[in-house]
Amino acid sequence: MNARRPNGSPRIGRPGRMALALVLWLALFAGSTLLYNLTFHRTSPVLVRWLQVAPSAVLLEWTLPGVAVTRLPTALRIPGLEVQLLRGCDGMEAWLMLMSALLVFPFPWRRRLLGVLWGSLLVFGLNLLRIASLFHVALRRPDWFEIAHGVLWQSAMVIAVAAFILAWFRPAPETPARTGDAA
Amino acid sequence: MNSKSIHPLILRSLAAALLAGLLLVAWPAAWLAPVGRLAGAVTQRLYPSIDNLFVRPNGFRLEIAGDIRLGMILADGSALPALPGTWSKHGGQTLVVALVALVAWAMLPGGRRHWRTLPVVLGAAALAAAFVLSIEIQQTALQVLGHEWLPRQVFADAPANHAAFTQLQRAFGTTRWIQSFHDAGGRLFYGLLAGWIVLALPAAPPRGKN
Numbered sequence: 001m002n003a004r005r006p007n008g009s010p011r012i013g014r015p016g017r018m019a020l021a022l023v024l025w026l027a028l029f030a031g032s033t034l035l036y037n038l039t040f041h042r043t044s045p046v047l048v049r050w051l052q053v054a055p056s057a058v059l060l061e062w063t064l065p066g067v068a069v070t071r072l073p074t075a076l077r078i079p080g081l082e083v084q085l086l087r088g089c090d091g092m093e094a095w096l097m098l099m100s101a102l103l104v105f106p107f108p109w110r111r112r113l114l115g116v117l118w119g120s121l122l123v124f125g126l127n128l129l130r131i132a133s134l135f136h137v138a139l140r141r142p143d144w145f146e147i148a149h150g151v152l153w154q155s156a157m158v159i160a161v162a163a164f165i166l167a168w169f170r171p172a173p174e175t176p177a178r179t180g181d182a183a
Numbered sequence: 184m185n186s187k188s189i190h191p192l193i194l195r196s197l198a199a200a201l202l203a204g205l206l207l208v209a210w211p212a213a214w215l216a217p218v219g220r221l222a223g224a225v226t227q228r229l230y231p232s233i234d235n236l237f238v239r240p241n242g243f244r245l246e247i248a249g250d251i252r253l254g255m256i257l258a259d260g261s262a263l264p265a266l267p268g269t270w271s272k273h274g275g276q277t278l279v280v281a282l283v284a285l286v287a288w289a290m291l292p293g294g295r296r297h298w299r300t301l302p303v304v305l306g307a308a309a310l311a312a313a314f315v316l317s318i319e320i321q322q323t324a325l326q327v328l329g330h331e332w333l334p335r336q337v338f339a340d341a342p343a344n345h346a347a348f349t350q351l352q353r354a355f356g357t358t359r360w361i362q363s364f365h366d367a368g369g370r371l372f373y374g375l376l377a378g379w380i381v382l383a384l385p386a387a388p389p390r391g392k393n
Contacts (some may be wrong), residue, residue, distance in 0.1 A: 005387075015382070015383050015384055015385050015386065016383075018382040018383045019383035020378055022271075022379065022380070022382070024384055025376075026372070026376060029369075029372060030364055030369065033364055033367045033368070033369065034360075036364060036367075037367065082343045087365070088354070088367055088368075093367045094368065095367035097368060097372060123346060126352055131331075146235075147275070150275070151279055154279070154281055154368070154371060155283055155286075155371060157284060157368075158283055158368065158371040158372065158375055159196060159200070159283065159286050159287070159372070161375075161381075162287050162375050162378075163192055163193065163196060163290060166192060166290055166291070167192060
């Protein structure tokens with residue numbers, strides 16, 4: 001992150017290579033999103049019920065002491081409120097965005113694999129916070145729910161993914177100036 | 184990843200989010216007006232059946248008006264008249280594309296030279312937001328056509344009508360798929376790409392050198 005190109009951008013790659021990487025990133029993210037949408041009915045028991053509903057219920061029990069939180073296959077319920085977890089509420093879209101970036105950007109393979117691990121933890125951790133906080137918003141300020149759900153948290157997830165990708169680029173060592181003609 | 188590199192990144196992101204958020208909330212029309220005009224141009228290029236499209240900001244909302252013209256023939260032999268339509272949409276999603284683009288751009292380190300790339304980022308973000316808005320306009324128009332208006336008409340059994348129906352079905356399928364991608368984070372992803380488009384720009388030569 002310290003090394004800079006003359007125009008001030010970080011030394012992530014040559015401009016032409018970066019342009020190709022951005023196009024590939026878009027294509028891979030769009031393709032994987034399509035695949036996710038098509039297979040959601042099969043993956044939702046794992047992605048929603050076990051990876052989101054169950055841990056979010058623990059978070060809610062911790063933040064709502066004395067309130068019985070019921071775990072439904074795709075929803076969380078307390079007396080007087082039920083929040084459904086639909087397609088996209090599982091954080092998979094942000095995860096796919098991050099994974100496709102790790103594939104297309106020029107990372108060493110070891111760093112890519114570590115990125116998969118830490119990035120997955122970041123995205124799913126943030127998503128649990130998102131679900132729990134949205135539950136509290138629905139409980140206390142239901143009129144704020146739409147903006148918190150559709151604008152604030154969606155933007156926060158994308159920005160978090162972007163920050164992770166940038167931070168994952170190690171500072172490139174400064175190349176010592178070469179003397180003599182290249183030709 | 185080290186704290187020296189991550190702290191400035193987070194600070195720049197927060198500062199950009201705060202500043203851009205305040206500006207977009209205080210003057211939404213400054214963004215919505217040019218994006219609306221651009222969306223009109225994009226829509227007429229992508230889906231020429233929508234004619235006389237007019238997009239005007241009204242606070243956080245966008246007022247949209249236009250005529251839908253299809254080259255179809257009714258059972259009595261007359262041409263299907265143009266269907267005038269007016270819609271009103273919240274501009275929040277269009278504003279968020281700008282916000283994400285500006286935050287993504289601010290994440291990249293750089294000094295004064297980085298500021299020179301801001302117009303490119305704003306242009307790319309406006310184009311992305313216009314494309315998103317255009318798909319929403321097309322999707323709404325096609326839904327109104329397919330579910331409400333066309334079923335009430337009696338059409339002639341003409342090849343031109345069959346071709347027009349096929350074209351409508353194809354357009355509906357395409358826009359529905361793109362819309363589902365946008366809803367699945369694609370909209371904000373465009374904002375991110377717009378912010379990082381500067382990485383794909385050739386480096387400016389240092390001043391004073393050829």
